[in-house]
Amino acid sequence: MTISALSYNVLYDGLETVAVEWPERVDDVAALIDVHEPVLVGLQECWMGQAGDLRERLPGYDWFGENRDIGEHTPIGVRRDAATIVDTETFWLAPDRTDRRPAWDATLPRLATHVTVEHSSTGDRLEHYNVHLDVDGPRARVESARILRDQFLQHDAPVVLTGDCNCRPDSAAYDVLTDALADTRETARVRHGPLETYHGYDRPKAKRIDYVFASPTLDPHAHAVLTDTAANWLSASDHWPVLTRFEPRG
Secondary structure (H helix, E strand, C coil): CCEEEEEEECCCCCCCCCCCCHHHHHHHHHHHHHHHCCCEEEEECEEHHHHHHHHHHCCCEEEECCCCCCCEECCEEEECCCEEEEEEEEEECCCCCCCCCCCCCCCCCCEEEEEEEEECCCCCEEEEEEEECCCCCHHHHHHHHHHHHHHHCCCCCCEEEEEECCCCCCCHHHHHHHHHCEEHHHHCCEEECCCCCECCCCHHHCECCEEEEECCCCEEEEEEECCCCCCCCCCCCCECCEEEEEECCC
């Protein structure tokens, strides 16, 4: 099953400090996705209105994502000519997965978006999860990672996780996630782009917090941090998107 997955924190509309405002950069965000043609897309920091704007500009994708009460959600897009969404799920990263309140030391409520997709040419199924873990709560990140890990281990089909995990590779949350899935940057045969994924338009503050993780049964051919710039020579977000391309094993 040949497939590709993109993780992209698109920066909340209205909270830009250095980036241009959303109406002036939405076309660049959409064009980046369109040019690289990922089969799976996981977005973070995406208000419902931003998601609607991207749906209009990316008609070749089917989307699923539920509102997180404060407007942001973590939608997943699936390229229609390559795969089909056959099941969907949203659950909250909390001791009670139906509890929409912030859990542990989290500042905000956090959720996971999950879709099951079927590859158009092979009929193979894949589980795609997309998350935005809490920025302030280290315990919340670890506990959320444990919930996700336990969920991943229940699947027979391969799993891909995209997300802004707000943690670095030397963190406890990262260690929990890599109990079940591989960090595709570490296992890909080809790597392209910088190590860092959040740049904030300030290189000294850049850090690696955005990931594509995958089951060991998937074979990551290439991993890239995409430093595409717009016509104004700026990134369309304060995060670089992360892309992994997988090939069939064998």
